[in-house]
Amino acid sequence: GAVVSQHPSWVICKSGTSVKIECRSLDFQATTMFWYRQFPKQSLMLMATSNEGSKATYEQGVEKDKFLINHASLTLSTLTVTSAHPEDSSFYICSALVWDYEQYFGPGTRLTVT
Amino acid sequence: QKEVEQNSGPLSVPEGAIASLNCTYSDRGSQSFFWYRQYSGKSPELIMFIYSNGDKEDGRFTAQLNKASQYVSLLIRDSQPSDSATYLCAVNRNTGNQFYFGTGTSLTVIP
Numbered sequence: 001g002a003v004v005s006q007h008p009s010w011v012i013c014k015s016g017t018s019v020k021i022e023c024r025s026l027d028f029q030a031t032t033m034f035w036y037r038q039f040p041k042q043s044l045m046l047m048a049t050s051n052e053g054s055k056a057t058y059e060q061g062v063e064k065d066k067f068l069i070n071h072a073s074l075t076l077s078t079l080t081v082t083s084a085h086p087e088d089s090s091f092y093i094c095s096a097l098v099w100d101y102e103q104y105f106g107p108g109t110r111l112t113v114t
Numbered sequence: 115q116k117e118v119e120q121n122s123g124p125l126s127v128p129e130g131a132i133a134s135l136n137c138t139y140s141d142r143g144s145q146s147f148f149w150y151r152q153y154s155g156k157s158p159e160l161i162m163f164i165y166s167n168g169d170k171e172d173g174r175f176t177a178q179l180n181k182a183s184q185y186v187s188l189l190i191r192d193s194q195p196s197d198s199a200t201y202l203c204a205v206n207r208n209t210g211n212q213f214y215f216g217t218g219t220s221l222t223v224i225p
Contacts, residue, residue, distance in 0.1 A: 101206060
């Protein structure tokens with residue numbers, strides 16, 4: 001299967017700071033990537049769809065000014081959590097679309113805001 | 115009505131038994147169907163996908179699709195304790211980026 005990486009795998013930051021998470025497709029080009037958030041023992045929640053070269057499409061209720069997504073190349077999408085607060089602590093997972101049908105997930109980034 | 119529904123479980127089966135996981139979807143226009151496995155604290159891993167009615171087998175896993183009844187299932191034969199995880203069903207309506215995930219079924223395989 002296709003390989004998607006994320007960096008960092010975990011991060012701790014102080015309240016009010018910003019954190020950038022990178023998502024890379026390692027062995028394929030991904031026109032479309034997705035960003036999810038998952039709280040403990042809860043299901044995946046789609047935050048936004050990221051298309052290379054265009055603005056991301058955010059799901060209802062997700063603040064686009066707080067969660068900045070950039071998909072500047074066919075192998076890299078970034079999610080920046082701006083002015084992070086403790087309630088933003090979560091497991092952030094990206095995924096990439098292959099052949100327009102199959103979705104492969106990165107290993108996730110665990111964010112803790114203190 | 116949710117796009118994709120799964121029984122949250124937990125489902126417990128003894129080691130060596132067949133585990134049967136079910137998923138229903140609401141949109142008849144759905145084109146492709148996926149099963150993901152998610153271990154606790156990890157991201158989902160794609161284990162099978164199916165596009166056509168019928169069965170698709172891959173090792174100990176069999177995906178079954180019935181578009182007329184709008185359900186897709188996953189059978190795990192000879193279940194192992196390492197199969198203990200949450201299994202997510204996902205449906206793609208069309209080519210492109212409209213994916214819908216179920217909330218997952220928790221499976222425990224008892225040694």
